[in-house]
Amino acid sequence: MLRSALLAASRSPSLRTVVEKLPPTRTIIDRFVAGDALAQAVAVCDSLVASGCRVTLDHLGEDTLDATQATATAEAYEKLLAALKETGLAANADVSVKLSAVGQFLPADGEKVALDNAYRICAAAADTGTTVTLDMEDHTTTESTLGIARELRADFPWLGVVLQAYLHRTEADCRDLAGAGSRVRLCKGAYQEPASVAFQRKREVDQAFMRCLEVLMAGEGYPMLASHDPRMISHARQMAERHSRRNDTFEYQMLYGIRPDEQQRIVTRGDTMRVYLPYGQAWYGYFMRRLAERPANLGFFLRALATRS
Numbered sequence: 487m488l489r490s491a492l493l494a495a496s497r498s499p500s501l502r503t504v505v506e507k508l509p510p511t512r513t514i515i516d517r518f519v520a521g522d523a524l525a526q527a528v529a530v531c532d533s534l535v536a537s538g539c540r541v542t543l544d545h546l547g548e549d550t551l552d553a554t555q556a557t558a559t560a561e562a563y564e565k566l567l568a569a570l571k572e573t574g575l576a577a578n579a580d581v582s583v584k585l586s587a588v589g590q591f592l593p594a595d596g597e598k599v600a601l602d603n604a605y606r607i608c609a610a611a612a613d614t615g616t617t618v619t620l621d622m623e624d625h626t627t628t629e630s631t632l633g634i635a636r637e638l639r640a641d642f643p644w645l646g647v648v649l650q651a652y653l654h655r656t657e658a659d660c661r662d663l664a665g666a667g668s669r670v671r672l673c674k675g676a677y678q679e680p681a682s683v684a685f686q687r688k689r690e691v692d693q694a695f696m697r698c699l700e701v702l703m704a705g706e707g708y709p710m711l712a713s714h715d716p717r718m719i720s721h722a723r724q725m726a727e728r729h730s731r732r733n734d735t736f737e738y739q740m741l742y743g744i745r746p747d748e749q750q751r752i753v754t755r756g757d758t759m760r761v762y763l764p765y766g767q768a769w770y771g772y773f774m775r776r777l778a779e780r781p782a783n784l785g786f787f788l789r790a791l792a793t794r795s
C-alpha cells in the first residue's frame with residue numbers, strides 16, 4: 487500500500503511542486519544525492535574513487551515534455567563528461583542516462599529527439615574515454631529504450647542497458663543481450679507495474695533476478711549486478727565461481743548512500759564496486775522511489791521535516 491502510494495506520488499507533478507518547496511530537508515536528501523551542482527558531484531565522485539569504488543553519474547531529471555529542457559540535459563551530460571576528462575576521473579567513472587530526460591516522451595518525435603540527444607552523450611563519452619548506460623524506466627518505455635539502445639550500439643558497442651528482473655519479459659531480454667561485449671545492468675525494478683507485465687511478490691522478483699543473473703553470468707557479456715540485497719550478492723559470487731568468471735568480467739553496483747559499508751567490503755575483497763551517484767536539482771522522482779523501497783527512509787524524512795517546521 488505505502489509503496490504504491492509513494493510510487494504514485496513520484497509521478498505527480500503537483501505533489502512534486504509542494505514537496506520541492508518544503509523547508510530544507512537536505513540532510514536526508516543529501517544521503518542519496520551528491521548535491522545540486524556539477525562541482526559537488528565531481529567532488530563526491532573523487533572521494534568515492536579515492537575509496538576504491540568506481541562511479542556512474544546520473545544528472546537527475548526524467549519525464550520531460552519540453553524540448554529545450556531535453557537539449558539542456560544533453561548539454562549537462564557533455565559538461566559532466568568534459569569535467570570527468572579534465573579531472574582524470576574518466577578511468578573510474580561513467581554516466582547513466584534516462585531517455586525520458588532527453589526527450590523520449592515528447593509528442594510526435596520523442597524517440598528521434600531522445601536518440602539524437604543520447605547519441606550526443608555517447609559521442610562525448612567516447613571522446614572522454616568512458617561509457618554510458620541507459621537507465622530503464624516504466625514498462626511502457628522498455629521496447630522503445632531497447633530499440634534506441636540497438637541503434638546506438640551500432641556506433642557505440644560498449645553502450646550499457648538496464649534490465650529489470652520484475653518484468654516477465656526480462657529473462658528473454660537477458661538471453662538476447664548476453665552476447666560478447668554486451669554490458670547489462672540487472673536490477674529488480676523500481677516502478678509500479680501491473681501484474682500483466684511484472685511479478686508482484688518480492689519472492690517472485692528475487693527468483694526472477696537469480697534466473698536472469700544466471701543467464702547473464704553464463705553468457706559472454708559484462709553483467710553489472712545492481713542490488714543491495716545480501717542474498718543476490720552472495721548468489722552472484724557463487725555463480726561467478728561456477729562460471730569461472732574472473733572478477734574483472736562483471737561488477738557489483740549500488741546506489742549512493744545505501745549500504746556504504748557493504749560497498750567497502752566488496753572493494754576490500756578485490757571485486758569491482760560501482761556506485762550510482764545522482765546529482766542535480768530534479769531529485770524528487772529519484773528520492774521518492776528510494777522512499778518507496780524502504781519505509782524506514784520515509785520515517786527519517788518525516789522526522790527531518792517535523793524537526794525543521
Ligand code: FDA
Nearest residue numbers: 621622673674675676712713714715739740741762776779
Ligand atoms: P531490495 O529492495 O530487496 O533491498 C535489499 C536490501 O537493500 C534492503 O533490505 C535494504 O537493506 C537495502 N535497501 C534497498 N533499497 C534501499 C533504500 N532505498 N534505502 C535503504 N536501504 C535500501 N531501477 C529501475 O527500475 N531502473 C533503473 O534503471 C535502475 N537503476 C539502478 C541502478 C543501480 C546501480 C541500482 C543499485 C539500482 C537501480 N534501480 C533501478 C533500482 C532497483 O530496481 C531497486 O529498486 C533497488 O536497487 C532496490 O532493490 P534491491 O535489489 O536493492 O533489493
